Amino acid sequence: MDMQRAPRSPVALTAELDEPLSRWLWLVKWLLVIPHWIVLFFLWIAFLLTTVIAFFAILFTERYPQALFDFNLGVLRWSWRVSYYSYSALGTDRYPPFSLGAEPGYPARLDIARPERLSRGLVLVKWWLLAIPHYLILAFFAGGMRAGLWSIGLISLLSLFAGVAVLFTGRYPRDLFVLIVGLNRWVFRVVVYAFLMTDVYPPFRLDQGGAESVPGEGR
Template identity: 45%
Template sequence: MMNAVRVRGAIDAPSRWLWLVKWCVLAVPHYPILIVLYLVYPLLTVVAGIAILFTGRYPRPIFDFNIGVLRWSWRVMNYRFPMNSTDEYPPFTLAARPDYPGELEVDYPEQLTHWAVLVKLLLALPQIIICWAMEPLLQVLCVISAVRLLATGTVSQGMFDLLMGIVRWRYRVAVYVSLMCDEYPPFRMDLGSGDT
């Protein structure tokens, strides 16, 4: 397990019908902000890569910003598709919110391998391909989960655990590709609602 990256989520009694408007109405104010943040994110990752190449350190302000972007996007995903696991509205912040039902944390690396920035993207290609290949499965599973929520008023724990496993895999790969750790992400899903 990659301890440097922790993605937490739990089923937090979502309403049976609210998911119908979350993604197309309620979450909409987050979308333009996330678009801007994700335009800045790769540029700052390149700047961080140059810094790592020469110093072996990820500049802390850039690290905090980039983790904040991943954290914000995870909270929105936890609120709407693919998770639909909470009705608590995601906060508009890059900062950690341990009280929110979905949270993402990444340990700050005190030292990174200088030369690894030159090969991490290449090394991550198999992981990236797997994550892209899992995307259609993720979409199908989230639709099945949403229909079940509408029909029964509950989210299946098994389906939620599977979705969490896919999401955790994706975020571990994103952290590695974004040069935030040297530990290669494992080829596995960590299922369940725990903090892994």
């Protein structure tokens, strides 16, 4: 029954596999994306600050300010494009634009349906308590620091497998592509929820493939 269905995720992460891909370019993308990493370092500092402001705005008004939402969406879009170009997918050789905008011509895109209202109660607990099960999963997907050592996550490992396949065969395995995009989609859904941009709890579901749409799109 429709009444029993979980709300659809407001996060639409899409990707198109660019082919043919350079056999060797992925080996040096770590160097090519350094300018983006520098800019994103400061953008994520601003992202955290705007999220704190949004926290209090939601607490008192039940609304996420439009300007802050648009800025944070822009940071996430930029991050997804850089991730897709580099070692979270290696799905394109097109250099990511330095832009907070939607960039509809780029093969990696992200959109989020802005909620009209957000729960005052959820804003107090969803980013640390309710999201804990997803954080445990994301630690496996994305890796990170553990006991002073840097561990590579599943997404980067699978992307490196794809890079090796491209190096030796000139082709990106299609099944690997849809899996990698699905894993990234899970990560971004959790990030959007944890940073207060939606009250829709991320599904424990791997939605594979490159295509997705925002709820209400096309109506």
